[in-house]
Amino acid sequence: MHRQIKIEPNFKQHPAILELDISMVLTSRRQPPAILEPAMAGSQAASPSSHLHVVVFPWLAFGHMIPFLELSNRLARRGHAVTFVSTPRNAARLGAVPPELSALVRVAALELPQVEGLPDGAESTADVPPEKVGLLKKAFDGLAAPFAQLVAEACAGGKDEVAAFSRKPDWIVLDFAQNWIWPIAEEHEISCATFCILPAAFLAFVGPEHENAAHPRSTAEDFMAAPPWIDFPSTIAHRRHEAQAIAAVFRPNDSGVSDMDRFWELQQRCRLVVLRSCPEAEPRLIPLLTDIFARPVIPAGLLLPDDVVGDDDAAPGGDQSFSAAVRWLDEQPRGSVIYVALGSEAPVTAEHVRELALGLELSGVRFLWALRWPFGHSGELLPDGFERRVAGRGVVRAGWVPQVRVLAHAAVGAFLTHCGWGSTVENLFRFGHPLVMLPFVADQGLIARAMAARGVGVEVTWNEDDGSFRGDDVAAAVRRVMVEEEGVELARNAGELQKVVGDNPRQERYTDELVEYLQRYK
Structure with missing residues (x-):
């Protein structure tokens, strides 16, 4: 058998994708279920x-x-x-x-096990x-x-x-x-x-x-x-x-x-x-x-996440190709760059990517974009001439990006994110950067609204019927956080929240x- x-x-090593006391947890208006009572009553603290x-x-x-x-x-x-x-x-x-x-x-x-209709070698949601x-x-x-x-x-x-x-x-x-x-x-x-x-x-x-x-x-x-x-x-x-x-x-x-x-x-x-x-x-x-x-x-x-490693850090498998982006970050003024990443599994389409590119271009803000290719898309993706027009103030990186290391860099001042819980935790509660929020599915919208209510981020305006957004709405949200006076308060609030939550x-x-x-x- x-x-x-x-x-x-x-x-194995591989180029990867990469104030409440605890006693209050049991505070309840309702009694615990009967199936737990015997186990609790007979348990002894180890x-x-x-x-x-x-x-x-x-x-x-x-x-x-x-x-x-x-x-x-x-x-x-x-x-x-x-x-x-x-x-x-x-x-x-x-x-x-x-x-x-x-x-x-x-x-x-x-x-x-193999299942009919599932692509060969597919073992994670990133593969399908x-x-x-x-x-x-x-x-x-x-x-x-x-x-x-x-x-x-x-x-x-x-x-x-x-x-x-x-x-x-x-x-x-x-x-x-x-x-x-x-x-x-x-x-x-x-x-x-x-x-x-x-x-x-x-x-x-x-x-x-x-x-x-x-x-x-x-x-x-x-x-x-x-x-x-x-x-x-x-x-x-x-x-x-x-x-x-x-x-x-x-x-x-x-x-x-x-x-x-x-x-x-x-x-x-x-x-x-x-x-x-x-x-x-x-x-x-x-x-x-x-x-x-x-x-x-x-x-x-x-x-x-653990403490950030040093500047000689390499990508998994020895990929040193991110070093050029690091050198570019090193040359930028403190807090002047917005880091852009929409996670590994958000259902991003080619149209989303193009509108996001347009928004970053219109914003006039420095950016480092960890671009993930939409699943199944082939051919051109970014608008014609985009990288030439943003040269010097924007870097698009389609390969591996060490997100925690980027967020820790002094040049980074904000994060444009899909508001996945992992990314929110890594950025806001570890480094205290304000957010430009572009949620797609599941918990992301709830996180975006909660962070907006706490005054630490701005959500991009969506078409609520079909879930689309426009480049000028991206640009407006980015400028609110990175350029306008509102951004100062957002950054202050994010820093204060990080001090409490990131203890x-x-x-x-x-x-x-x-x-x-x-x-x-x-």
């Missing part, structure tokens, strides 16, 4: 020296795998063993685990157009059997040559999509936790199954208002074009099941819900989530407190 599991001690073995299993998207890996590294730094589960190609494309953690973090690479992601989920469901084999072998105990991994797993930390994991975990009596890499605002918006049953939503208009279980003023609502996309999350896709049904089934079975967030970043939401989901909702902190010792304490929960409720 062909063996589908490959255990490796570390990730000693600080009690080490865990945690199986970590993200969905096949780099926006999910990277924060899952960062959480894994942080657990390992606290002495806990982590088995990180993915597929061979994704494991190869992720950066290497720091050498000092290589004895405590390993990857289990499971072969992704948006309309094929449902097929990727169908293939992902095929990992149930090899994952069950992996867990059974891990539970056999005493067979692993590395002592840290010879013990039965204490936890499986999983993503939204693996509704087939809980029977495996139940068979082996392993606790499960859901790790949500999206902001608390998105989780609050979608809500639990029982609230959606009591307050059903089906039309776009239903998703354009805050749901009734959010009982305080908020910005948690979608614009029309966003609402149309969100409504699709509640309908079955090519895998035969909706994303929300997957999540709700998992949420009802998992003992803890873990958030990549904190109360300083998203006030009032964590107690609300603990209430409506009737589970402890635990902030792991923002998992802020590293406080962020580390959130992870410490998460570990305490994992030790107590295993």
Whole structure:
């Protein structure tokens, strides 16, 4: 029988894509569910020296795998063993685990089954157009059997040559999509936790199954208002074009099941819900989530990126071609450049790219643009003569861009972003740059509205019916942040927010407190 599991001690190097006390988390107007009471009542807090073995299993998207890996590294730094589960190609494309953690973090690479209609070699959402992601989920469901084999072998105990991994797993930390994991975990009596890499605002918006049953939503208009279980003023609502996309999350896709049904089934079975967030970043939401989901909702902190490496830093695989862009940045005045990046998976079209280019040209502002080619597009993309007209004040980089390093550069003064949670965390809460916001899907619009309400960014004006935008609207937003007097206040607000949210010792304490929960409720 062909063996589908490959255990490796570390990730391979490859040119990659690359003030609330914790006790308040359990503050609730509603009692915890009965299924948790016996486990809680019988649990004893583990000693600080009690080490865990945690199986970590993200969905096949780099926006999910990277924060899952960062959480894994942080657990390992606290002495806990982590088995990180993915597929061979994704494991190869992720950066290497720091050498000092290589004895405590390993990857289990499971072969992704073939599914008709899914491109050969596709193992992540970065490999497929948006309309094929449902097929990727169908293939992902095929990992149930090899994952069950992996867990059974891990539970056999005493067979692993590395002592840290010879013990039965204490936890499986999983993503939204693996509704087939809980029977495996139940068979082996392993606790499960859901790790949500999206902001608390998105989780609050979608809500639990029982609230959606009591307050059903089906039309776009239903998703354009805050749901009734959010009982305080908020910005948690979608614009029309966003609402149309969100409504699709509640309908079955090519895998035969909706994303929300997957999540709700998992949420009802998992003992803890873990958030990549904190109360300083998203006030009032964590107690609300603990209430409506009737589970402890635990902030792991923002998992802020590590310190930036030196100027001799190279791209993965030895690519030195970014050095010219670094030299250009070095020549620019302090705070004069806007960094432009729309993430690795936002559904950006060729028309979006052309209007964005026009807007950057019209703005007259210095920029460094990490340009991602739209999926499936071939031929010319930028407007004729664009690079010649912006020469000297604008750099377009279509290859690898070390985003954290760019954001740390003194020449960068703002960030034009799709408002993915990962990018928002990396920029605003790590470096305190104000935002020009161009959200596309899912949580991005909620993040943009929340950041605008906090006075740290400006959203580009959209056509709310079809989700299009114009170059002159991009230019106007860029100038508001980079040129006009309003930008001074936005920068000040962003800096003040960064001082609070980017407090590293406080962020580390959130992870410490998460570990305490994992030790107590295993």
